[in-house]
Amino acid sequence: MMQKRNLKLVGNAVPRHDAAAKAKGEQLYSDDWTMPNMLYAKVLRSAYPAAILRGVNTKKAKALPGVHAVLTADDVPLNEDITKFGQMRDVGGGFEGLYKVLARGKIRSKSEAIALVAAETEEIAEEALKLIEVDYEVTEGVFDPREALLPGAYVVSSEDSSNEIMRTQVQCGDIEEAFKRCDVIIEDDYQTTPHEHAYIETEGGMGWLDENGVITLRVGVQVLEHYRTVAKIMGLPHTKVRNIGVPMGGGFGGKEDITVETYLALLIAATRRPVKMVWTREESMETHAKRHPxxxxxxxxxxxxxxxxxxxxxxxxxxxxxxxxxxxxxxxxxxxxxxxxxxxxxxxxxxxxxxxxxxxxxxxxxxxxxxxxxxxxxxxxxxxxxxxxxxxxxxxxxxxxxxxxxxxxxxxxxxxxxxxxxxxxxxxxxxxxxxxxxxxxxxxxxxxxxxxxxxxxTFMHDSSRVSIRIELDGSVTVRAGVPDLGGGQASVICQIVAEELGLDMEDVHAYIMDTHLTPLCGTTTATRQLYMSGNATLKATAIMKERLLPVASKLLGYPSENLAFGDHSIYLVNNPAIRIPFVTVVGHLSNDGGELETIAQFNAPFTExxxxxxxxxxxxxxxxxxxxxxxxxxxxxxxxxxxxxxxxxxxxxxxxxxxxxxxxxxxxxxxxxxxxxxxxxxxxxxxxxxxxxxxxxxxxxxxxxxxxxxxxxxxxxxxxxxxxxxxxxxxxxxxxxxxxxxxxxxxxxxxxxxxxxxxxxxxxxxxxxxxx
Amino acid sequence: MKEFGYKNATTITEALTLLDGQNARVVAGGTNVLPYIRSGKYTDCRLINIRDIKDLNFIKEDSDRITIGACVTISQLKKSKLILEFVPALHQAACVFADPTICNTATVGGNLASASPAADTAPALLVHDAIVFIKSLNSSRSVPLSEFFKAPGTTVLQRNELITHIEISKQKNSGFIKLGMRKSMSISIVTAASSVTLNDAGIISSCKIALGAVAPTPIRAAHTERFLLSKKPDDDTLSALIKATNLDISPIDDIRASADYRREVTPVMVKRAIKLALYEHC
Incomplete structure (x- = not known):
């Protein structure tokens, strides 16, 4: 248990740093960004849930005036990779499945992406989709996992010989013997249905090629680290893809999988123009993952x-x-x-x-x-x-x-x-x-x-990093690659910094989710951001306090261990009247050549x-x-x-x-x-x-x-x-x-x-x- | 989204002129037209906006009739004291219609012209003997609402015609009830409206029942009406109308409910609509 501490901000109903902008409708979401010369992109999805893709003819679509690119699997530098979710290592053991960018071989569901289009307008892009000729060999398919596991069942993928993904078990005690000692046994079957996330904001975003040749994305996503997958698919070093994340109108796990990032990158590279893609509600609901039935x-x-x-x-x-x-x-x-x-x-x-x-x-x-x-x-x-x-x-x-x-x-x-x-x-x-x-x-x-x-x-070996920089006027910038889904994931980090350094929320500025500029915090998934990035923030503030306290100690003439942070000051715990303004201590630290910026990493327990x-x-x-x-x-x-x-x-x-x-x-x-x-x-x-x-x-x-x-x-x-x-x-x-x-x-x-x-x-x- | 031509008509004559012989569609509230455009049901035509035509937006009272302009919104129906007093079933239908933002723009004329079997105003208007007044550039006609609907999405309206207003008879004892999966923003599984008059002995002397979402169009329930006539509206009677009601309806399985479920719950909705109509007698 934690020692009792007198907390000023932590535990309170502190308004979030972004609350006013959201309440006033000033917050920009994925679809709110545009650029001059921007193209609109659409995805052609499969017409059938089960089929073999015989061929795709994009000639007519490409010929449509206003169309700038029509891409299929043949145009993707690396069309197949493993699925990654921000983890800092490849786990192996069957945990990373296949990520196929565009359809090839067997079509596995209606959500399969067959081709990408970028055009001058959304209407032209939609029109172009209709002109793409797809040769399907429609197959029977299998739609119930119990049937899919039976011998002789239709095999869903062209890459595997069976439909089984994983089999596992947990056991303890002696189940057979225990049932003999029971007075009542209830046994029954249960079923759960797929479940839709139903976020108000569908998947989307935009991107462009910046002046340094970096594919730069503005995509709201729960896993900023998908930039690595995008780079790999494009055949680029990790340094050449950047996602400046956008606050999301909900994620709930549905934006943990990669969504539009790769599609945008491919179309940006093909057209060298800014490209936007936003899924319709129907496309979103038919395409993105569901809770497992x-x-x-x-x-x-x-x-x-x-x-x-x-x-x-x-x-x-x-x-x-x-x-x-x-x-x-x-x-x-x-x-x-x-x-x-x-x-x-x-x-x-x-x-x-x-x-x-x-x-x-x-x-x-x-x-x-x-x-x-x-x-x-x-x-x-x-x-x-x-x-x-x-x-x-x-x-x-x-x-x-x-x-x-x-x-x-x-x-x-x-x-x-x-x-x-x-x-x-x-x-x-x-x-x-x-x-x-x-x-x-x-x-x-x-x-x-x-x-x-x-x-x-824990076998993913999870970690998070947060950086803080104290400005000379005593305000603080927190840099954290925390995707904010609307749950206040970033605001809580500001609150911890303000609490620890004795400042107000207004003194702390959050710069979040930019893979080129913010330390990687890992995913906003698994109910982990407060635990992981909150702890990393505490570590970073502890480092800064260690630097500030000796300076204050020297200035006040009291030992560091008797000093505390509060009310924009560093003060003597048993006589708060003896104090020195926070900004003064910062000035001295800077003058003495001390470091005003730090990054700290928190690691979760690691197992195999x-x-x-x-x-x-x-x-x-x-x-x-x-x-x-x-x-x-x-x-x-x-x-x-x-x-x-x-x-x-x-x-x-x-x-x-x-x-x-x-x-x-x-x-x-x-x-x-x-x-x-x-x-x-x-x-x-x-x-x-x-x-x-x-x-x-x-x-x-x-x-x-x-x-x-x-x-x-x-x-x-x-x-x-x-x-x-x-x-x-x-x-x-x-x-x-x-x-x-x-x-x-x-x-x-x-x-x-x-x-x-x-x-x-x-x-x-x-x-x-x-x-x- | 397709690009459409758009013209704002400010008078009935202007609207009718724009509609005459042209590839044009009327738009009032737009709550159906926009989904039709998105789904590709409407393509390449000109939209004629009629919502600014003042002569289409009024609620009037005569001695025994109420007249409602085609562009009266559902919110206006909901707020109208005349409707509350003399057309209670329509008031109740307006109260459970879609959601506030839709109600602020959707119109009664549009709800009828779209001819959804589940149109919430239709059963309420049917039990009030609604007559639909229709105009084209060169003619006018009126059609009883019971003859207005032809099939799902189809009415007697021609492409060059416009609903101008609807006339209904006053009747204080009417009621409407809706069964949907949500309390708001829900397309009906079943709707029932009733208008009931009792004689001094408490016997049903006249009775009109209308149902929605259980047939290709909103319907009057003739078998149910005949069954109820000259009976006391007590629990025994209301529990016994199942057979008659099932003769009136021809429900289908759709995304909202199965035909079997609709057969189970329609008599329940009729019973409740009658109880609502007779509320002040209880």
């Missing part, structure tokens, strides 16, 4: 006093058309499948497979929400079978400090899940309504818990790639624990339901920015609340039927109550000031809480295990219940 089988055994003895779990994941982050996501699903419970006997097996669906990759929660859904459904059902209160059953099995995960790893951070669950239970019971509303709708309530890691897989046939030990730095409480009203004549209360609780360790922390908890809660029931992409044989917001139902403000947040601060995190990450954990336990609340209302489990759980299915369950 999972097919899960859970067998859970417990004794009659409610002690869970054994869990046997098998998971089949739909990886879609390309590998991308599937193996990494699979690690999270496999490792998180038993939930935050002490289960002595565990066997989790998972396998992922290619299909001709849109590829699956990162989506906020990263393999966590799927297994959490199944696990928390199981918990309610075990409780019901045993006649034990559903919250009480959880209480009897939850992990506490010192307990081991099924891999044998003992989390180092505080395990506060039972404490937050108690708080949610008390809050949910405060407003107990009658079982029915006056309009006849039936009330249901439920609580679900979850655990979700923050920080990347695990044995996939028996994963043991540490996989991530630490975990964050959440609990959600939900109250619903179900219309038993239509199967429609309304969420009346949403309670979102977390042990955040320490809130750095109260607004941002609460904002993440609210946003995460709404992000997955409708995933099980409303957010259905309606995939049909590789076609995305619901490809815009009129048919893919994300909730509107009218559909959701205010989210009530409960934030516990145990101080037990590995981030700065004892903070834990909350970005992804915030969406983890909400989906099962919603479905379990519907179950509580309607009194039957029928149709509630396989998403999408539509009103029609809920109505059918109610009718079946009534006809019994």
């Amino acid at each position: 999972e097919y899960l089988h859970y067998k859970t055994g417990a004794t009659k006093d409610g002690k869970i003895l054994a869990q046997e779990i098998s998971i089949v994941m739909d990886g879609g058309s390309y590998t991308y982050l599937t193996p990494w996501v699979q690690m999270y699903s496999t490792y998180g499948a038993v939930g935050p419970y002490n289960v002595p006997n565990v066997h989790v097996q998972s396998v992922s497979a290619f299909t001709n669906n849109t590829f699956s990759s990162a989506n906020r929660g990263f393999g966590g929400p799927q297994v959490n859904f199944a696990c928390e459904r199981q918990m309610d059902r075990i409780a019901d079978a045993l006649g034990i209160d559903r919250v009480e059953l959880r209480r009897r099995n939850l992990m506490h400090n010192g307990d081991r995960l099924p891999t044998g790893f003992i989390p180092q951070g505080h395990i506060g899940v039972s404490e937050i669950m108690d708080k949610v239970e008390a809050e949910l019971n405060k407003t107990k309504k009658p079982d029915r509303l006056p309009d006849g709708r039936k009330i249901g309530r439920a609580i679900a818990v979850g655990h979700m890691v923050y920080g990347r897989l 790639v695990p044995d996939l046939s028996d994963i043991k030990g540490q996989l991530n730095p630490d975990l964050t624990y959440t609990c959600h409480g939900v109250e619903v009203a179900v219309d038993e004549e239509t199967g429609m339901y309304e969420i009346l209360r949403l309670i979102a609780a977390v042990d955040a360790g320490k809130m750095i920015n109260k607004n941002s922390c609460e904002g993440q908890m609210e946003g995460g809660c709404l992000y997955n609340a409708w995933w099980p029931t409303h957010e259905d992409l309606q995939w049909r044989n590789g076609i995305t039927k619901a490809n815009n917001f009129s048919t893919y139902y994300i909730p509107t403000a009218a559909d959701m109550p205010d989210v009530e947040t409960i934030i516990m601060e145990s101080g037990g995190g590995l981030g700065p000031y004892g903070a834990k990450g909350v970005g992804e954990p915030s969406d983890n336990s909400i989906a099962p809480a919603v479905v379990n609340a519907i179950r509580d209302a309607i009194g039957t489990d029928m149709n509630l295990n396989k998403m999408p759980i539509t009103p029609e299915k809920i109505l059918a369950a109610i009718k079946a219940r009534d006809s019994k």
Whole structure:
């Protein structure tokens, strides 16, 4: 635990450094940049989810007046590489899949890019797409990963001989023997649907060739380090590609994979003109990765006093058309499948497979929400079978400090899940309504818990660097390659600098996400920026303080260890009246030839790639624990339901920015609340039927109550000031809480295990219940 | 996005002249026209904007009729005291229509002319015996709304014609209800409107039921109306209308719901629409 410290800025609802610009609409996003002479680019996507590409004739398209380039795979210097996600080393072991820039050989899904066009206007570019003649040999395809894994199944790729991406398992104890000692065993199948990120800003950006021959991009992306892949594809040194990142209108994992960067670079090189590409909503939804659909089988055994003895779990994941982050996501699903419970006997097996669906990759929660859904459904059902209160059953099995995960790893951070669950239970019971509303709708309530890691897989050897420079007027510039998705990732770094150096937020200027000018912070993914870059920032400020304190000590005549930073001064701790202005100390340091600039690096714990046939030990730095409480009203004549209360609780360790922390908890809660029931992409044989917001139902403000947040601060995190990450954990336990609340209302489990759980299915369950 | 010709008409005559014999399309609110352009349904034509024509934007009251100009927006319907008092079903339809930004620009004439089976104003107007007044450069005609729709996206309107206004009868006991996947910005799965009159004995003496999104066009539900006539609108009656309602509808499976689900919930929506219409009697 951290020592108590009097913090002035950290923990408060400090306005973010970019809040005013966003509120006034002055923030420029990817599509807001233009340049003289700029061309517009479009991608030709495959007309079929499964086919063999026989040929592409671009002659007519090239001849269209106003068209400046039409590129196919033959025009790409290196068309095939491995997928990288900013990691500082090649991990190997099957974790990096194929990145194919433009289609060649087998077409694996409708999202496959066949050709690129750059033209004077968007209209001409669209017209040119229609003139490209593609010779397809349409093939049957396979759209269900369970079928894809059967012998003799259609093989999705031309590069592999089978559809299997990865197979892995975690085990502990003796599962067979343990089931014999169980009084009740619940066994069932669960299914989760693909899930769309639904960011308001679609993928896009622009770029140009600068005066030094550097391909310069302005693309909003969660992984600035994709510049290395772009350079490799172009056959250029890493130094010749630069991404000046742009603040994003949402990412949620969907902009972790490379998007427009390579396409822009190829077209810029081909035309030597600035080029812009922005995907339409339909293109975005049909093309970018989705949360992995999972097919899960859970067998859970417990004794009659409610002690869970054994869990046997098998998971089949739909990886879609390309590998991308599937193996990494699979690690999270496999490792998180038993939930935050002490289960002595565990066997989790998972396998992922290619299909001709849109590829699956990162989506906020990263393999966590799927297994959490199944696990928390199981918990309610075990409780019901045993006649034990559903919250009480959880209480009897939850992990506490010192307990081991099924891999044998003992989390180092505080395990506060039972404490937050108690708080949610008390809050949910405060407003107990009658079982029915006056309009006849039936009330249901439920609580679900979850655990979700923050920080990347430790075998990726993750690191982050942050630089600070103190100006002669006492203001500070922070340079950090932190992609800002809107979660306040950059602002929190400014807040730490201001806190540590005794300054105000206004004194700290953030210059972020420019691969030529900012130290690389690594990805804004894996709920890692506060943990990684926050710690790097603390390190950098500590270095600067070490330089400033001796100067102040000399000037004030007191030893350094008795001095502290605050109110733009360095002062004597036990007599703050004795002080010297910060700017004066900076002036002296500069005069004495001291360094006013520094860079610091923070490294996460490093481990080696695990044995996939028996994963043991540490996989991530630490975990964050959440609990959600939900109250619903179900219309038993239509199967429609309304969420009346949403309670979102977390042990955040320490809130750095109260607004941002609460904002993440609210946003995460709404992000997955409708995933099980409303957010259905309606995939049909590789076609995305619901490809815009009129048919893919994300909730509107009218559909959701205010989210009530409960934030516990145990101080037990590995981030700065004892903070834990909350970005992804915030969406983890909400989906099962919603479905379990519907179950509580309607009194039957029928149709509630396989998403999408539509009103029609809920109505059918109610009718079946009534006809019994 | 395609490039389109655009002309702003300021009078009905100017609009009709621009429409006559030309490859032109009317645009008022633009909430359907712009998606049509994006999807390629409209190509290479001239858009004639009619939203600035003052003579198309009014809500008027006669002794037993209300007249609504074609360019009255959904927001105007929502705010109108006349509509609230004398056409409650239409008020309720306006309240659940799309979202505030769409309501501020979408027009009642456009909602009808687009002829979506799920057009939210249509069932409400049908139970108020709406008559659609149509003009071309050289002629005028009026068509009952029940004969106005031909098929999804198709009406009796010719390319050179314009809806000028809609006339409806006052009826204080009407109601509208919508079933959609969201409370806002949701295209209907089923809509139901009703207009009901009871005699002194509490028996239904006249009754009109209209339904949306369960047939190729918004429809009047003749079997349901006949079933209800001369009955008391009690729970027994309302629970027994399933059979009649299912004779009225011909729903399909679409991206929003299956035909089976629509068959399950349409009678429920009819029941609720009747209860809404009779709310003050309860």
